[in-house]
């Protein structure tokens with residue numbers, strides 16, 4: 366494995382630990398997903414050898430080769446983090462361990478149907494478009510609570526938390542209100558009893574803004590360029 370990957374990993378871990386200290390949180394409560402969408406199979410193998418366990422991919426077409434070489438053999442825990450087209454559900458359910466981008470009922474029904482055929486339950490994050498940018502996927506916040514209640518009927522989906530993507534900001538501090546709002550929505554959903562089980566998780570924070578997300582309560586950060594780097 367390349368030295369730079371180990372260096373990047375320890376640097377990221379140090380930055381997460383410092384953000385936790387600022388927020389009075391425990392670093393063990395923050396899980397890192399290494400986003401390998403920009404890199405090759407061999408770099409993804411190095412990622413797993415470095416001790417990182419969680420792999421994030423955002424398109425099945427790009428993930429296929431890596432999943433078949435690694436995931437199929439039981440290596441890694443696989444997170445589908447990108448927009449999921451309904452016609453790709455059959456590829457993703459049964460292969461990936463978690464879905465971070467559940468954002469519409471038509472998708473939820475397909476996922477539930479496929480998981481039911483396979484006899485599995487898929488842990489899912491509901492993606493919320495907190496910032497309201499047109500370019501972002503995710504449910505509008507005002508539709509979240511009804512969506513979560515409807516989700517309860519789908520027995521092969523387990524809602525575990527909420528996910529969002531903040532707008533890119535040159536000053537990451539400006540992303541804070543987005544992350545804070547996602548946490549507020551999660552807490553409100555739990556107070557309302559919108560889900561079968563309380564939502565424990567927040568999937569938020571990328572290379573540019575993960576320290577702010579950790580300060581605001583992220584339990585999963587999704588890191589590509591800062592951790593795994595980019596190839597091609």
Ligand SMILES: *Cc1c(COP(=O)(O)O)cnc(C)c1O
Nearest residue numbers: 400423446571572587588589590
């Ligand atoms: C690509 C991607 C990431 C990682 O992006 P970086 O900025 O490189 O860390 C995280 N989440 C999602 C949904 C992505 O598509």
